[in-house]
């Protein structure tokens with residue numbers, strides 16, 4: 001992999017060059033303490049110290065709600081051009097964010113190919129940025145604190161420069177478009193990177209053992225923990241909406257008043273919603289909140305491991321940060337393991 005450095009004094013100019021590759025989206029502040037990915041015009045708007053945004057990057061490629069196609073009787077259907085036209089450059093994706101997208105890539109480009117997701121993703125450039133974890137981050141436990149694929153460029157802060165890893169030919173094009181801003185890696189850069197890597201590793205405060213969790217979950221299928229969490233959960237669905245790897249959606253048609261034209265839409269759905277497992281005839285396969293909570297944990301930490309060899313949780317902490325009931329995934333897993341949290 002090609003590795004170079006970008007002095008911080010050249011950062012703003014580099015961001016200026018990125019405009020020619022698409023509309024730049026990066027973390028900006030929303031309110032006093034929250035961050036969102038949103039369009040930016042220049043580097044001064046970017047919040048480089050953002051730990052996590054409210055919504056993850058999936059919002060760009062798997063839209064909260066979208067028109068899948070417009071239809072008209074006798075004329076067929078048409079996919080909106082917005083799905084395939086727009087180029088964006090996402091700047092400031094953290095390692096867990098990129099792992100989240102890598103997981104969605106596996107799901108949406110697997111047995112059932114999602115052309116909407118893939119069309120948008122193919123038009124996007126991803127520029128990663130290292131971060132310092134807070135109390136809610138446990139990406140070191142999910143082994144998503146470092147990323148090696150899924151980005152075009154990845155920047156790591158090494159003091160007065162960024163160490164830049166070039167992940168794709170598109171990333172190389174971005175560098176070449178501003179070649180004079182970049183430099184070869186020197187010995188002091190390598191030393192600084194290794195020093196920063198240790199500092200970052202030591203800054204994790206939340207750790208949890210996940211390697212043997214699928215087996216423990218099988219043993220604890222009837223655990224009281226699911227009842228307890230079910231009594232606290234409001235079934236609001238927030239945890240799924242903010243999760244970078246939750247990908248359920250429902251499909252519905254909107255018919256125009258003429259009765260012959262309309263549009264097919266889809267919107268994010270959530271397995272914690274009361275009617276998620278409701279079927280024709282009125283039977284609900286997961287009528288109890290405890291069974292819905294259990295299903296979500298089993299899908300992410302058990303079923304996904306069977307299917308893809310890894311859990312679908314990337315340890316971003318968004319579900320805890322946004323849950324109105326304060327349900328903490330690390331607490332739930334710790335209780336399931338009958339361990340005491342340190």
Ligand code: SF4
Pocket residue numbers: 232233234235236237238239240272322323324325326327
């Ligand atoms: S955010 Fe919290 S309360 Fe809402 S569905 Fe998720 S776990 Fe339940």
Ligand code: SF4
Pocket residue numbers: 239242243244245300312313314315316317318319320329
């Ligand atoms: S389950 Fe929670 S911590 Fe894990 S990826 Fe989803 S939002 Fe992040």
